[in-house]
Amino acid sequence: MSQKLPATDIVIIGLGWTGSILAEALTRTGLNVVALERGPWRDTSTDFPTTYAQDELRYHIRHDLFLRPAQETMTFRNNANQTALPIRTWGSFMPPNGVGGGGVHWNAETWRFLPSDFQLRSHLVQRYGEKFLPEDMTIQDWGVTYEEMEPYYDKFEYLCGTSGKAGNIGGKKQAGGNPFEGPRARDYPTPPQRQPYAPTLFAAAARELGYSPFPQPSGNLSQAYTNPLGVALGPCTYCGFCEWFGCGNYSKASPQTTLLPVLVRRPDFEARTLCEVTRINLDGSGKRATGVTYVDAQGNVWEQPAELVVLCAFQLFNVHLLLLSGIGKPYDPHSGEGVIGRNYSYQVTSSVDAFFDNKNFNPFVASGAIGMCIDEFNGDNFDHGPHGFVGGGYMGAVQTNGRPILGTRVPKGTPDWGAAWKKAVAENYLSSYEAATHGSCYSYRDAYLDLDPTYTDPLGRKLLRINFDFHQNEMKMSAFLTDRLAEIIQKMGPRSIEKNPRKGPYTITKYQTTHTCGGAIMGADPKTSALNRYLQSWDVPNLFVTGATIFPQNAGYNPTGTVGAFAYWAADAIVNQYLKHPGPLVPS
Amino acid sequence: MSGLSRRELLAGTASIALGAAFARSAAARIVSGASPWEPHAGVPPTPVMPGPWQFFNGEEATTIEALVDRLIPPDPKTPGGKDAGCAVYIDRQLAGSYGSSRGLYMRPPFMDGTPEQGSQSPLTPAMRYRRSLAALNKYCRGAYAGKSFAELPDEQKDKVLTGMEKGPIQLEGANAKGFFEMLLSNTREGFFADPVYGGNRDMVGWKMIGFPGARYDYRDWIEKHNQPYPLPPVAIGGRSAGKPS
C-alpha cells in the first residue's frame, strides 16, 4: 500500500537533459514542479572532480556513473527464434543513472538532423519509389519539419554554448561549415574547437578528394561562455576523459553546467533523488494520469498526485514505464498493430584503423567532440540509386581519447599478448589512428520492444525485452561508408589500414553507442505512433514523453541535439497551448 | 507491480494523505533552493596497499604471477606483468566488487544463449578464477609430468596459453577460452590502470607507450602538431605514485 503525498501541479520523471529543460521551462509559469530521479544527485566538484575523474578503470570499465544492471536491465534477442536473455553486464550501450542523466557522460557531439530526415518516408518514396525500400522497413515521417524545429535547435545550442562553424545561415552557404546542413538562423554561440594533428590531416585528405570537411559541432566548449540563463561554462582543456566520464572543469555542456544552478533556485521546484517511479497512475477511464507511484531508497512506496506528468527518463525506461503502466496499445509484431514498443532503432557505426610511420598524434590530447567530419554520405545527400540501400552517416577523424586500457591498437595479425604484442602496442600508440563512420539505423517491423515473459527486476516488474538485429540495408550502408572513409584515410599516407564495417548479427557485448531510439514514437497517425506532434500521448492527454523515445527511426547523427530541440519544442507546446487549454492538442 | 489489477492498485492508493513533513522524512534526498555542497566532498579511490594476498591462496598467487608475466613478458626496457603489479591488481579486484559481480544482474534462470547475448554464467569472476586456476594446474600436471604451470619453462607456458586462447586445451569444469579472455583483459587493466589500483607500478605501462596519465590540461598542446609531449606521466596519487617502497 502506498502513502499519498500532497498533490503537485507537475511531476517530471527523470532529471536528465529533457527533464531539466522541461523543469526550467515549466517553473517559469509559477506552477509547482516535482522531479523524481531514480539515481543520486550529481555535482561536478563532488562527483567528477579534477582530482580523480581521470580514472579509466573506474568509469569506463567498471561503469561507476552508470545504472547498475542489478537495479534495472533488459533482456535481448536478435529475433523471435531465440529466447531473450538478460543483459547481465553492459556492453553495446550504457544506460545513464543520476541527475544529469546521459548529459553527464556523453561525448557532447551536438548535431542537427537533415531536413530530409524529418520527412524520411515521403522523401525517399518520392525520389526512389516505394519498391526501393525494403518491404519490412517501417520508417515514417515525423510530423514536423526541420524549419519548425530550427528555432529549438538554436535554443538548445545556445543553452549549451555549442562550438561550431555554421555551414548554412539563412540559406547562404558558409565556407568551412557543413554544406549539407539545414539552414540556420545564426552561427553557433562559440567558435569551433581548435583541432589536433590527425583531424587536420584527415581534412586535407578529404579536400583532395573533393569533399567539404568541417569541424564537428561540440558541446565541449572552445572558450568560456555564459548562457542565456546566466550560467557560466569554461573552455575545454582536452583532457581525453570525456565519454563515460563527468567533466571536472565545467567545460562540457550538461544539465549540471547549463541548467541545474538556475533550476534549484526556483522556489516552486523540488528534486527528489533516489526515488524510482514504478508506475504512472491512471484514473478509471484510463484516459487521464492522476500522478505517479514511486519507491524511495528505503523501499517506502509513495503516491505523488499531479495534474500533468512528463516522462523524461532514458529512452528504454520511458517505453518500459509506459508498458508497465498500461498506457497505449503494446506493439504486436505479428499483426503490426499497437504502438508502444514499435519502431525501435539504434545506430550503425564502423571504423577504419590506420597505422602510420613517423607521425605523432598525441592521442591523449582529446575531447569528446573534437574532429573534422564530412557529410557527403549522410541521409539522402547522395544518390542511393546505384547502391541499393537507403540511409547514411557522417564520417571523420574524431579524437576522443588515448586511454591505454581500451584505446590502444595493434595491426591485424599481431598476437594479443606476449613480447610481440608489447612491442607493437608501444610502437603504435602515438602513431595509429581510428576514424569512424556514424550511420543511420532505420526502423523495421521486427525491431521492437516489449515485456519479457520470464525475467524480472528487484521490484518484481517484468524486464523490458529488446528484439533487434541489423538488416541488410544497414550493413550495405555500413560497408559503403567504411569504403568511402578508407579512401580518405588512404590519402593520409598510412603504412597500413584496416576496415571494420559493421556486420551482423547485432551483439549486445561490444560497445557501439548508447543511441537507442524509438518505442513510443511521434507521428501524425495514432495507429502508428504513440505521441502526437507535440510529444503528447494520444491516449493520455495530460502525459507528455520526451527523449530519443520519440524518434520514428534514427538518422546518421548523434541524437542529443535533436533530443534537446524536441524538449524545448514540447515545453513550448505545454506552456503556450496545453496549460491554457488542457486537453488533446491534436485531434486524434 | 505489473501483476496488480487496476482495482487493486486503486484500492491501494486510496490511503492516508500525508503532510509535506512526512515526505521529507522519506529516504530520498530532496534538493531545493541551492545545489547541495559540503567540504571534503567526493569519494576518491581507495589506494591498494602492499600486503598479503587478499583473494589468492599460495599456489593461485604463484600461478597468476607466472601467467601475467607471460601475457606481458619482461624486457630490458619495461617490466613484465608481474613486476608491474598485475597479479596484485587482479587479486584486489577479485577480493572486491568486481570479483563478486556486485551490481550485475545475477538473477536466474541462467540459460546458455548465443554469443551475441553475452555471458549468462552464474559464476562470478572470483569463482571462475578459483576454478580455472585449479583446473589449469591440474591440466599442466597431467600434461607435463607433474609440473604446475609456474614450474614450466617459458616456451611451454606459452604453448599452454596459446592452447587455451585458440581452443584445443580444455580445462576440467571451466571454460578455458573464456577464462583466457577474462585473464587477458584483467592483465591489461592491471598494466595500464592508474597505479592506485595496485598495478602499473611506477606508471611503467604508461611510460612504455607515452601516455601522460591523469593530466587534465593540454590547452598548450592542441595545436602542437607532430611534436612529442615532454612531461612525465602523473597518476591520481601524484608523480611518484605507485613506486614500490
Added chain:
Amino acid sequence: MQQSALAGLLLILGVCAACAAAPVRPAKPAHDKQSFAEIERGRYLATAGDCAACHTDPGGKPYAGGRPVETPFGMLLAPNLTPDRATGIGAWSDEDFVNALLNGRGAGGTRLYPAMPYTYYTKMSRDDALAIRAYLNTLEPVHNEVKSNQLPFPFNIRLTMAGWDLLFFHAGRFQPVAGKSDEWNRGAYLVEGPGHCGLCHTPKNFLGADETDNVLQGSVLQGWFAPDLTGDPRRGLGSWSADDIIAYLKTGHNRISFATGPMSEVISDSTSRMTDDDLKAIAAYLKDQAAPKESPPAAVSAQNNSMRSGETIYVDNCSACHGPGGKGITHLFPALDDNPIVQSKDATSLIRVTLEGAQNVATQAAPTGPAMPAFYWKLSNAQIADALTYIRNSWGNRASAVSSGQVDDVRSEPTQR
C-alpha cells in the same frame, strides 16, 4: 589567549567597580510603525546589517534565533528577535530595542557581548533602529527559547562587559565627514555602521576588541582569514576598481576573486540585495582607504626548493582550472595572479579551500556557483605548503611562504567549517 584575557578582565573588574548605564533620554514622538515605507526601510536596514546571518538558524524560522555564533572566547547562541512575547522581543519597548542596538544593552540593562556588533550599530540613528524594530514586529512570532550565554566561566559573567565597554565601546551616531561627497559618507556609514565590516575584517586585540590602528587590515576568525580591505595594492583592494568591488558584493565574484566561506552568506543574504547606489557608495569609501605604510614582502626565489616543487604540483593539479599563467577563467575560476586573497598576510583561507574544497556563492545575478574540489586526501601538508608558496610568489605575486606546519594546523582542527 584565554588565560591572559581572563587576567585582563579581572583587572578591569577591579578598576571599574560600578559602571552605571547611560541616562535615559526623553522619549521622542512615536513613529508610525504601520507605515509601509517605515517597515520597508527597516527591512532594508536589517538586510544591510545582515541580522539574519546570526539570528536566523539555517533550516529555522526567520529571526527565531538559536544559531551558534563562534567567538574567540566560546560559543553564544543568537537570541530570538521575533515578536513572541515569551521567548522573543515582543515584550520589549521601543526604547529597549534602541538601547540594545545602539548601546549594547539588553532588556533590563544587561550588557550584550560584542559578538552582537553594537560597537558598529551604534553609528546608526535612532530612527534607523526604530525602523528595524517596525520591520521585526511584522515577522511571524516564533516560540523558541534561546539561552544565549554559552560562554565558559568567567566570560559568562556579563558584568565583565562593563569594563570592556569602558575601554573599547564608543557610543555615538555616525558623523559625516566634511569635504567628502554624499556618496562617500553614505559608504562610510554603511561600512562603519550597519555593514559592520570591521567585525570580521579588522584584527582584534587579545580582549577581542578592534585594533584601532589596523582598521580593516584583515583578521582570522571562525577558521578563515577575512582579507584586508585597505588600499594596499597587493593584499588589499588597491588593485581593484570600484566596479570590481561592486561586482563582488552584488554577484559573488569579480574578474579576479570568488567569494566563499563565511563571506558567502554576507553576499547572498545582505550585499547582493542592496541597491546599486549603496554598493557604489561602499566601493567609493573603501577605494579611499589608504594603504598601511608597510614595505612589500620579499619575493621567495623561484629557485627555492619549495617553489620548484610547488610549480610541479601546480602544473599537475591546479592548471586545468586556474590556468598555466594563474589567470583563471572569467565567471568560473578565480585568477590567482594579482589576487589580494592569494597574497594575504595570513594564508589560513587559502589552506582551508585547498584542503576542503570551496563553493563560490551563487546569486541571482550569477547563479553558477562553481566549486573547487577537496585536496585533503591527495596532497600532503608539505605539498600544499609548496604549492601555495609557489602560487603566492609566481607571476606578479609576492607573499610570505607557507609552511607545512601551518597546513597541518588547519588540517587538524577538530571542527568542520
